[in-house]
Amino acid sequence: MTTTENPATEDPASSAGWYDAESTLQLRVPFARGPQPAPGYTFDEISRAEWVLGRMPDAGWSAEPGQRRTRVSRALLVCLLLAQAVLSLRLHNSAFEDEALYVYAGHAMIDHLFHGAPDYGGFASYFSGSPVLYPVLAAWVDSAAGLTGVRLMSLAFMLGSTALLYSFTRKLFNERTALLAAGAFSVTQSTLFLGNFATYDAMAIFLLALTAWILVRVAPGHWALPLAAAPVAALTVGVKYAAALYLPTLAVLLVLVAHERLGGREALRRGAVFTTGVGILLGLGVLTTDYLQAIRSTTTERAHGTAPLGQLLWDCARWGGLLFALACLGTVLYARRAGLGEVPGGPGAAPSRRWRLALGAVLSGTALLAPAYQIHLQTSISLHKHIGYGLLFAAPMAGVALTRLMGAHFRFPQAVIAVGVLALTFGMSQSAQNYGVWPDTGRLIPELAKNVRPGQKWLGQPHEAPVYYLSNRGLTDYTLWTSIFYIDYTGREGRHLSGPEGYRAAIEDGWFDGVVLDWSDQPGEVQALIRDELRRSGRYRLATALIYRTSVGSGHFEIWLPLPAARTR
Incomplete structure (x- = not known):
């Protein structure tokens, strides 16, 4: 739009959003709604028009990330990991009974396996994971760095879980969703607690995240590539028997990602290959060890407790309810509209609504597995730890919800800031409370x-x-x-x-x-x-x-x- 007025005599107009370009006055706003002045209007007539800023274009983001965008997102991820490490390391207490038992058992197993000492502990008969995996690793670290070193190993596992969550969420969606998902997961009480707690759980969550990362990356590739994740998945179950609860989620995730790229037949083929590989490895493990009784007593046939239903529901809600609610919101919003706002896609690039709903339901629903199982058993033992397994999978959909709340080009950052402050407050207070439940034996x-x-x-x-x-x-x-x-x-x-x-x-x-x-x-x-x-x-x-x-x-x-x-x- 231009006007015949001399721009030199209209200094106020210049400060109001106009500029001089080849003796014409042009509007800086690229898109506008409201009265549109026609060519030949005077400056006064144009200045009296009601101008409203329209929807900002998506030109600031491209479908493929550039080097600058990748560097910025990785730098923000490092900041998140540093914050997670600080929040975990602020927790202090002496060894919990499970920590002490597992590390001691690891020393006993080392003596048995490498020095011929008798296996007097009978740990394989009642441990909830193989005593020759995590306990031996923990004992080896304990010999070099004590309990502090073993807890730092757990911190490394939880930081690795957050980083892998970011990576496969970025593959499923984009950088912003991945950062928000990683941020939401990094401040949950289970993440902060397990980051300074020497038990099986941190290692098992890391291996679950590693399995999901491998499957998401290899899904579009050759049909045999999912076999690369089978040993990791089987090792996860060996470390913590209850981790088998999440194998169906991993298999379905593989099928969904492959289906979106290759179609139904190839997706099912890859899912069958992965499932078969894991089944064979687990079968060999059961047949060649005496862990079956421990699996039954600690997992499949565990004794029922007497915890009231109301208390269990309240614990689940306060420890994982916020992230789960965000995941459900993200599932609904993602099913309604495919685009995430800040990363435009071409025509036909978006997956179908059925696929989007299935992905959201699988990831969000996984957060209910551990709570449902412990409600069935009527026990609250270790619920504050076990709830973190499912939150790992629900976090990507929580990231979708936060992305939608923020809007394109950070239009509504206050919504995400408010949710983040609430999540941080819950995570810090709850992890500190759970870390102080057992008495300090320092005296x-x-x-x-x-x-x-x-x-x-x-x-x-x-x-x-x-x-x-x-x-x-x-x-x-x-x-x-x-x-x-x-x-x-x-x-x-x-x-x-x-x-x-x-x-x-x-x-x-x-x-x-x-x-x-x-x-x-x-x-x-x-x-x-x-x-x-x-x-x-x-x-x-x-x-x-x-x-x-x-x-x-x-x-x-x-x-x-x-x-x-x-x-x-």
């Missing part, structure tokens, strides 16, 4: 070190942490400790006693060289029985009481020692 271990001697028999709760810390000093080992959960005691008459009778007889006979009790606000029946028997027998005295506080209450450790000349056996 207990030095007291025990003064009294425990090699070869002595002890009764303890907790006993895993003392065994881990004191075995490093050569003072004790796993076989010398009895827990409050099981006892097999041979009485004076040669009878094998278990349960309450076993504890009573062993204490009455002065069998133990010391007893450790964790006396919390709500002591269990066995702890109360042991304490009463220690007092009644007259063979033990309370030597030390150490007060502690946790995120859910308070309590104290009690150390009971035999009276002089009290032992008879």
